[in-house]
Amino acid sequence: MDFSLSPEIDVVRRRVRDFVEQRLIPLESDRANYDEHENIHPAVLKRMRAEAKEACLWALQMPKHRGGGGLPVIGMAACYEEMNRSIFGPVVFNSAAPDDGNMIVLEKVATEAQKAKWLQPIVDGAVQSSFAMTEPDGCGSDPGLTYTRAERVGNDRWRITGRKHFITGAGEAKHFILIARTSEDERKGLTAFLFHADQPGWEIVRRIPIMGPEEHGGHCELRFDGLEIPDENVLMGVGDGLKLTQIRLGTARLTHCMRWLGMGRRALEIAMERIRSRDSFGMKLIDRESVQGLIGQAAMELEMGRLLTMKAAWVLDQGGFARKEVSMAKIVVADALHKAVDTALQLLGARGYSKDTPVEWMYRYARQARLVDGASEVHRMVIAGFLRREGADFFAWGARD
Numbered sequence: 001m002d003f004s005l006s007p008e009i010d011v012v013r014r015r016v017r018d019f020v021e022q023r024l025i026p027l028e029s030d031r032a033n034y035d036e037h038e039n040i041h042p043a044v045l046k047r048m049r050a051e052a053k054e055a056c057l058w059a060l061q062m063p064k065h066r067g068g069g070g071l072p073v074i075g076m077a078a079c080y081e082e083m084n085r086s087i088f089g090p091v092v093f094n095s096a097a098p099d100d101g102n103m104i105v106l107e108k109v110a111t112e113a114q115k116a117k118w119l120q121p122i123v124d125g126a127v128q129s130s131f132a133m134t135e136p137d138g139c140g141s142d143p144g145l146t147y148t149r150a151e152r153v154g155n156d157r158w159r160i161t162g163r164k165h166f167i168t169g170a171g172e173a174k175h176f177i178l179i180a181r182t183s184e185d186e187r188k189g190l191t192a193f194l195f196h197a198d199q200p201g202w203e204i205v206r207r208i209p210i211m212g213p214e215e216h217g218g219h220c221e222l223r224f225d226g227l228e229i230p231d232e233n234v235l236m237g238v239g240d241g242l243k244l245t246q247i248r249l250g251t252a253r254l255t256h257c258m259r260w261l262g263m264g265r266r267a268l269e270i271a272m273e274r275i276r277s278r279d280s281f282g283m284k285l286i287d288r289e290s291v292q293g294l295i296g297q298a299a300m301e302l303e304m305g306r307l308l309t310m311k312a313a314w315v316l317d318q319g320g321f322a323r324k325e326v327s328m329a330k331i332v333v334a335d336a337l338h339k340a341v342d343t344a345l346q347l348l349g350a351r352g353y354s355k356d357t358p359v360e361w362m363y364r365y366a367r368q369a370r371l372v373d374g375a376s377e378v379h380r381m382v383i384a385g386f387l388r389r390e391g392a393d394f395f396a397w398g399a400r401d
């Protein structure tokens with residue numbers, strides 16, 4: 001068993017780390033670098049994206065022939081962790097949700113014609129994209145509740161009616177992946193469609209205010225009332241919507257974990273710097289056993305999440321689906337992020353609650369981790385399902401799914 005990174009991956013990881021350290025972290029302390037939704041300001045983002053491209057650190061998850069870095073999933077894990085040591089990192093490298101997950105699924109399942117039209121502009125950073133699945137009082141944890149419908153019109157088109165909400169990036173996105181019901185079949189009742197923001201027949205009802213900082217384009221509620229989509233914009237086949245969702249969310253959940261580990265590490269770094277120098281009752285905070293207990297526990301939980309993330313990444317690189325591995329990583333990393341950020345905030349004292357460090361930003365952001373892309377309770381249910389079916393094989397060594 002070898003836990004080291006290959007020299008090729010480690011070179012890229014170090015270059016990402018240097019870029020984050022030198023170009024991005026210094027931006028975080030100046031409010032002028034933020035937009036009104038507490039993300040990196042678009043003008044600053046444009047500048048930093050140009051630098052990341054110039055440094056060949058752009059879209060590392062995409063194949064080289066598309067202008068990406070061609071990294072395997074293990075390489076992504078190592079680099080995404082470094083990226084999110086800055087709260088501005090992932091979007092600068094074109095590795096932020098939801099574009100990241102949308103690019104990965106399109107690269108895996110779209111036809112060459114669909115890739116040229118819908119994927120390449122996202123890889124180039126020319127457009128943003130959204131993934132529209134969740135519905136008010138419909139599809140959420142249970143995709144079987146999807147009520148947004150696609151009905152056949154003529155021989156070659158579909159007409160969409162329904163609603164979606166919490167659709168990240170929708171306020172800015174041009175390319176959308178939409179999940180809609182095309183039949184009542186339990187396994188084959190959903191279909192994935194592509195549409196462009198400029199098409200008529202849909203609208204943004206509102207940008208939903210949230211407790212944390214927002215991705216560019218926010219989290220929106222959408223209404224569909226007659227959007228027409230031609231057959232050529234069906235992804236995979238009619239009835240493959242659930243399959244596409246599983247393919248998309250599998251890797252997207254794991255890339256969340258990769259990024260969250262970086263954010264958790266950074267929170268602990270900020271706390272470590274403070275407790276090394278802060279005096280209290282005659283000694284440095286770092287020399288107190290109770291403080292060591294807090295920070296040691298948080299670091300250990302991050303490392304546990306990291307091992308699960310790397311195991312799942314390895315299974316994906318071996319060609320497996322890594323469903324149970326991804327579910328385990330998602331639960332543990334979401335909790336570890338929470339623990340790391342909460343611990344950092346506590347040890348910083350009042351400063352942690354202020355906007356003088358990015359820790360309060362991370363704290364508000366971190367709460368979504370246990371909900372998005374499957375609540376922890378649902379992932380536990382998935383893991384239990386595997387244990388029930390696989391018995392002792394659940395714990396088998398190797399990359400079997």
Ligand SMILES: Cc1cc2nc3c(=O)[nH]c(=O)nc-3n(C[C@H](O)[C@H](O)[C@H](O)COP(=O)(O)OP(=O)(O)OC[C@H]3O[C@@H](n4cnc5c(N)ncnc54)[C@H](O)[C@@H]3O)c2cc1C
Pocket residue numbers: 098130131132133134139140141142165166167168169210219368371372373374375376377378381
């Ligand atoms: C910031 C943010 C961004 C998002 N971005 C997107 C996006 O881009 N596209 C998109 O389509 N969606 C998006 N979502 C939606 C997100 O994926 C859903 O919120 C998530 O799948 C949960 O669905 P729900 O909110 O309907 O909760 P529900 O399904 O109503 O579940 C509520 C709670 O009930 C419990 N629960 C549910 N089912 C079970 C079960 N089987 N066993 C035990 N407990 C259970 C859990 O505690 C769960 O948290 C986003 C959400 C947020 C907060």
